[in-house]
Amino acid sequence: MDEDVRQTLRTAASALLDHHLTRLTDDLVDRVRQADEVYCAYVSYEDHWSSTREGVRQGLAAILQEPSERRDLVFTAAMAQRRAEQGLPLDSLLRMYRIAGQVTWTAMVEYTEREFPDRLGVLVRAAGHVWHAIDRQCMVTCDTYSRREQEILGRSKERIDAILDALLDGTADAGVVRTAAASLDLPERGRYAVVTVRFPGYRHQDDVRLPGSLGGARLLWRMRAGHEVAVAALGEVTLDELCQELSLIVSGVGGVSPVVGGLAELGGAHELATLAMRTCLDGGPELARLDARIPAVLVITQPDLAGHLVSGTLGPLLSLDAADRDLLLTTLETWMACDGSAARAARRLFCHRNTIINRVRRIEQLTGRSLARPRDIVDIALALEAVRRLPETT
Template identity: 30%
Template sequence: MPARPAELLAGALAARAPGIAAQVHARITANIPTYDRVPRAEVQASVVQIVHDVCGVLRAGTVPEPGLIVQAEESSRARAKQGVPIHDIMHAFRFSMGAIRDALAAAAAEVGLDAADTVGLLTLAWSYSDAYTGNVVAVYRQSDIENALDQARRAQQFLLGLLDGTLTGAELTLAATALVLDPETPHHALRARPAGTDPGPLLRELQRQAARHRGVAVLAAIGAQVAGVVPFRPEATGEADLVALGPAVPLERLDGSFRTAQAVLTASTTLGLGGVRALEDLSWRAAAAHAGEVNGLLRERYLAPLADQGDFGVLVREAVTVYLAQDRSVPRAARALPVHPNTLRYRLRRFEDLTGCSLDSTETIVEVSFALGITARTP
């Protein structure tokens, strides 16, 4: 009994599988750079399996449901883990099907199939191509979600290890490298507090900023705050959001940068500051914010006498604050308030009378700056 046309064509195609695989690998290598990370043997084995699948479809005369094409799922998951984007996976598959189409046409002539049988079997092969493509898209989308969740989990574990001090030394460097942080680029530790209770909007804004910069950043929501490692200084995200930065350091010193970022976060919170803040922005205020006993002393020396004056005391404190902020320029301070310069001078004299200090004294200026900038904001 003579063999069916489909059987003849499938047999001839199967015999060409090794040659098709070699041809497709050469085309992929020449045209798709991301496949450099995929071993040659894996690419060729995948192509051979596609050829065998097409042979099975020709023999059966039907195309399986997309979810039943096992090779599509296994190959797509493997390429996703190797970092090959979906458009490159689809490009490579088109090379495979193009080579299979050419081989089918040559094999059809070789085994003597008529035009009707040839067209019908080629149409069946392309129906398999549609089913394969549908499975690849579904699998890649799921793999993309799984990879994103895994990346977020690893990022959170990495940041928690830095925050609690358990990730140090060689282990820190290894974990940072696994997250693709560039070991040649200094990174800032980041601690951020959103204006509200939801860290999501702040996290997404910082991620958008990271996407605009070169290099890799690691960011995650930790409780009601955001923690991260970034190779750039972020832009302000909103007046009430606070982003505290540690110094830019090599990866192995990130634990120290996180300690600084925490100190900046605490001091900035005490000072009622928002925006993006680093230690150099706070200067002496970072230490002063933690000086509890000195805060109490200066509160009694400079603020308590003003509080006893009621509304007038508020005006006096405002006058001194603006005077110091304007580098002790009476004309500029008067314009900023705004009041007449003589009114400002009167209030400054009353401050000196009430506190028993002189605003010409360097030590007084330091202490009053400390009191107005720090103590007034602390309990």
């Protein structure tokens, strides 16, 4: 910038600073609030006016300072941080700077045209320098705002995670439950379930709404040690519908709790969902509902008793050589899965119906149990669950 341009700019800036600061502030505030209703919603008029006056003062004063000083940028950064904390959108803040540039430049042109018309051509050569200064303010605003926004979001997420942890751990008292309802925008009483997914599982957003066809059910995910957890605010969605939707996106193994009646019950639901997940065999994908896995849960939660049950019920069968043992266990499991129908079991195992009947009789002889007696069937069914899910019992 040559000295003639610099002096012309400084003359205009000094005059505006000394005699027109209040008028410029009024003009800029009115134009911003007329152009952007969002600004009005987040920033009070008093706050807006006082900060604008200081911002205009700093901007004009910067023209009188050496370029290396740019004390206006310190104020710009502080204001960007403050507006981020207030929640004002960045677009609104940047729009304000564009309007500020227009108002300030127009005032400089009008002053120079009125007082020093012969220098108007010189002032025009300074336009690029003025708008470059505005661009620098916008760059500082974007950088500071973004960093502060990330800090705020990080703290907000940490707070939400802490609230979810208290709910899922069952340590939330009545006050925490009320805070959770307000912070998470959830009702204290309502239909909830908990979903657990073991890694590798499902890559997701932290807060997901299921499709509208499922009544807008909402999933709030939280990463825990070794697995992920979701609080499912079901609304009118059934567990069948929830599981159907999850089955399309969960690639690992997971568990689903029964429906509970409020946020205070999520700790117990989390335990039940974790137990349901533990019944899943390796490999997946598999999504286990607790209400469909109760026998398996009973087995895995009492491994010592399960071991006694296995040895007392299936011991002689398990003592056979591996090929014979596996054949009879597969037959028994298939026969029970077919509700005791030898014909259906035979079709599944690609053999004759009489082959199934003969194998079932042999199982009864080995175990001393009758597959026609309900109590023996219960013992055998639980023992089979233990054999499948607790290999150490065999």
